[in-house]
Amino acid sequence: MMPVEFSVIAMSVMAAWALGSLLGIPAKRYAVLRFPAYGIMIAGTLLLGWFIAAYWIALERPPLRTLGETRLWYAALIPVVGFLVEYRWKIAWLKYYCMALASFFLAINLAHPEVFDKALMPALQSVWFIPHVVVYLVGYVLLAASSAAAWHNIISGFRSRPELIGYSISHYLALLGFVLLTFGLVFGALWAKEAWGHYWTWDPKETWAFISWMAYLGYMHLSAIRTEKNRLQWYLAVSFLVLLVCWFGVNYLPSAQNSVHSYQSG
Amino acid sequence: MREDVKGWLGGERNFRLASAVTVLAVLAGFTIQYALGGEGLPMLFWPLNALFILVLAALLFLLGTAFRQNAFVSWLGGIPLGLSLIFALVFLSLIGGFVQQGVASGDAVLDRLGMNRIFSGWPFLFVVLLFLCNLGLSVVWKTIPFRISNLQFMLFHGGFWIALACGLAGASDLQRLIIPVYEGRASSQGFIPQENRMVQLPFSVYLDDFSIEEYTPRIVLYDPENDRVLTGKAEGTAEVGKGFRSEWPGFSVTVLDYLPNALPGPDGTPRQADEKHGIPYARVRIAAGEIHSDHWLNTGSPSIKPGVVQIERYFLVMFPGTPRVFRSGVVLKGSGGSSTAAELEVNKPVSFEGWKLYQMGYDEKAGRWSELSLIEAVRDPWLPVVYFGFFMIMAGNALFFWKGMKQGEIL
Numbered sequence: 001m002m003p004v005e006f007s008v009i010a011m012s013v014m015a016a017w018a019l020g021s022l023l024g025i026p027a028k029r030y031a032v033l034r035f036p037a038y039g040i041m042i043a044g045t046l047l048l049g050w051f052i053a054a055y056w057i058a059l060e061r062p063p064l065r066t067l068g069e070t071r072l073w074y075a076a077l078i079p080v081v082g083f084l085v086e087y088r089w090k091i092a093w094l095k096y097y098c099m100a101l102a103s104f105f106l107a108i109n110l111a112h113p114e115v116f117d118k119a120l121m122p123a124l125q126s127v128w129f130i131p132h133v134v135v136y137l138v139g140y141v142l143l144a145a146s147s148a149a150a151w152h153n154i155i156s157g158f159r160s161r162p163e164l165i166g167y168s169i170s171h172y173l174a175l176l177g178f179v180l181l182t183f184g185l186v187f188g189a190l191w192a193k194e195a196w197g198h199y200w201t202w203d204p205k206e207t208w209a210f211i212s213w214m215a216y217l218g219y220m221h222l223s224a225i226r227t228e229k230n231r232l233q234w235y236l237a238v239s240f241l242v243l244l245v246c247w248f249g250v251n252y253l254p255s256a257q258n259s260v261h262s263y264q265s266g
Numbered sequence: 267m268r269e270d271v272k273g274w275l276g277g278e279r280n281f282r283l284a285s286a287v288t289v290l291a292v293l294a295g296f297t298i299q300y301a302l303g304g305e306g307l308p309m310l311f312w313p314l315n316a317l318f319i320l321v322l323a324a325l326l327f328l329l330g331t332a333f334r335q336n337a338f339v340s341w342l343g344g345i346p347l348g349l350s351l352i353f354a355l356v357f358l359s360l361i362g363g364f365v366q367q368g369v370a371s372g373d374a375v376l377d378r379l380g381m382n383r384i385f386s387g388w389p390f391l392f393v394v395l396l397f398l399c400n401l402g403l404s405v406v407w408k409t410i411p412f413r414i415s416n417l418q419f420m421l422f423h424g425g426f427w428i429a430l431a432c433g434l435a436g437a438s439d440l441q442r443l444i445i446p447v448y449e450g451r452a453s454s455q456g457f458i459p460q461e462n463r464m465v466q467l468p469f470s471v472y473l474d475d476f477s478i479e480e481y482t483p484r485i486v487l488y489d490p491e492n493d494r495v496l497t498g499k500a501e502g503t504a505e506v507g508k509g510f511r512s513e514w515p516g517f518s519v520t521v522l523d524y525l526p527n528a529l530p531g532p533d534g535t536p537r538q539a540d541e542k543h544g545i546p547y548a549r550v551r552i553a554a555g556e557i558h559s560d561h562w563l564n565t566g567s568p569s570i571k572p573g574v575v576q577i578e579r580y581f582l583v584m585f586p587g588t589p590r591v592f593r594s595g596v597v598l599k600g601s602g603g604s605s606t607a608a609e610l611e612v613n614k615p616v617s618f619e620g621w622k623l624y625q626m627g628y629d630e631k632a633g634r635w636s637e638l639s640l641i642e643a644v645r646d647p648w649l650p651v652v653y654f655g656f657f658m659i660m661a662g663n664a665l666f667f668w669k670g671m672k673q674g675e676i677l
């Protein structure tokens with residue numbers, strides 16, 4: 001049984017992020033406000049984390065099956081990347097982009113509430129389920145943050161010369177994201193062999209996963225030959241759109257009519 | 267071999283040549299595809315495909331070692347061509363990602379160009395061949411002379427080469443057959459859907475028992491006029507069981523008693539039964555304001571009429587839950603007379619005499635009463651080599667992660 005309505009949680013989380021971000025403006029001047037600003041933002045994320053845990057317990061299975069469920073994780077984790085980057089590298093701006101992206105995904109879930117359904121179909125009952133989905137999820141989160149950083153670099157590039165550290169952030173997030181994307185792809189192939197009899201069948205989702213992987217593989221090589229930094233930012237910003245198609249868009253494409261990756265209920 | 271390049275293609279002959287050659291390869295592929303009337307690729311079967319790969323590998327090794335200084339060879343194995351080919355693969359995959367594969371699109375020109383089977387067409391072949399040359403040469407250069415610092419590169423690129431080359435060349439030796447088999451019967455015939463024909467298998471499958479376990483049923487309101495299902499407002503994820511309550515405009519339904527496996531007794535009231543034969547029954551109270559009435563609902567079976575309640579122009583019905591597990595208890599008999607009993611489930615294939623057997627499906631119309639089980643038999647002699655490539659990629663990836671993290675410290 002759901003402890004609380006999702007809409008209440010989602011609204012509270014977004015309100016906490018918004019309030020914390022707004023408090024961040026005067027907090028630049030008045031150091032006394034810094035603690036409450038961070039506290040409120042982090043409380044929002046913690047609340048969402050608590051909701052996922054409660055949801056997991058209520059469903060009696062990890063809430064990782066439907067797109068709506070993965071969006072929940074995404075919304076919880078991407079601000080965490082922002083906070084960690086700030087903690088490690090003292091870059092404050094990334095978290096705002098991350099919270100904006102996360103709010104966007106919460107808003108999608110608010111607009112399309114799903115029927116809560118405990119059923120986990122046999123194809124998904126596997127030891128590969130959690131590693132495959134979690135690795136991809138974290139990979140997507142990092143690449144989303146990378147693209148957010150890239151957009152920031154592009155925008156600040158219009159006004160002035162962006163800081164060098166901004167380039168490093170988008171680069172290292174992409175690098176980490178690519179590592180996870182590779183693991184996700186190979187795990188997926190190994191699982192597909194167990195579940196469907198073959199490791200690669202060019203199913204639409206597989207095709208798009210391959211396209212996104214190749215796109216970031218392209219980034220690795222463009223960066224290895226020292227392509228001009230600003231062009232790389234555009235490349236990263238756009239690559240993430242391909243990833244979004246792979247994640248959310250595939251189900252709506254005509255090519256996916258017979259996809260084995262459609263797990264949407266009803 | 268690092269060169270400073272201004273822009274992606276600008277001012278660099280290598281890049282211009284690489285993109286020109288790549289575009290030509292794609293165009294040539296489509297031209298040949300069209301000229302041959304949309305014919306697919308001629309397939310190389312064992313041992314010719316293995317021979318082809320060995321010759322290609324030997325050739326690349328020779329080129330990479332003996333002609334390393336040659337301008338053409340260094341272009342062929344360079345990053346500019348690699349990047350162009352990556353983009354060409356993305357381009358071809360995008361076609362495969364947008365156009366539904368494996369079915370005729372209805373557009374004669376598109377089909378003749380092979381758009382609906384892009385991954386087995388000539389353009390894909392040409393690009394992959396060039397890609398294998400490019401990737402292979404880079405691996406040779408990083409491997410000879412051997413340096414431990416290049417290990418990550420070798421594992422990742424070498425693994426990719428092996429998986430790609432062997433996965434594609436070995437695809438012709440892959441056998442995937444569907445064995446339909448009924449309870450209490452044996453079959454040694456497999457069906458190939460792509461070729462629409464049956465073939466004889468070197469073993470037989472006897473289906474002892476096929477069973478399905480279902481999730482708990484759902485209680486919904488059915489609107490026969492519009493063939494619509496109206497889900498009530500229940501609290502959260504609460505599933506049907508004693509105490510379950512759901513509301514529709516004007517009335518509510520409460521489950522007073524729930525029997526997951528039951529059969530009607532002599533007087534018609536359901537009694538507890540075994541899992542195999544019993545069906546879910548629920549005693550429900552339908553209440554509208556002060557008025558209420560109690561009824562039995564059941565999901566129905568081939569011999570029992572579903573128990574439903576008519577409410578005005580709607581029906582309150584209990585739908586069976588979706589399948590949680592389906593499994594086939596089989597006995598496998600090999601050509602040599604060996605015999606093994608096994609249980610097949612989704613995600614739990616069984617290996618038998620070089621084949622892997624998968625629980626694939628059943629008669630979905632009959633649901634849990636299906637006596638038919640569809641079993642897939644797969645034989646892929648190239649699998650170990652491809653997996654070797656996969657594990658090399660993962661090892662390289664893990665090293666990359668480690669190195670990347672360490673480099674991250676420079677921030």
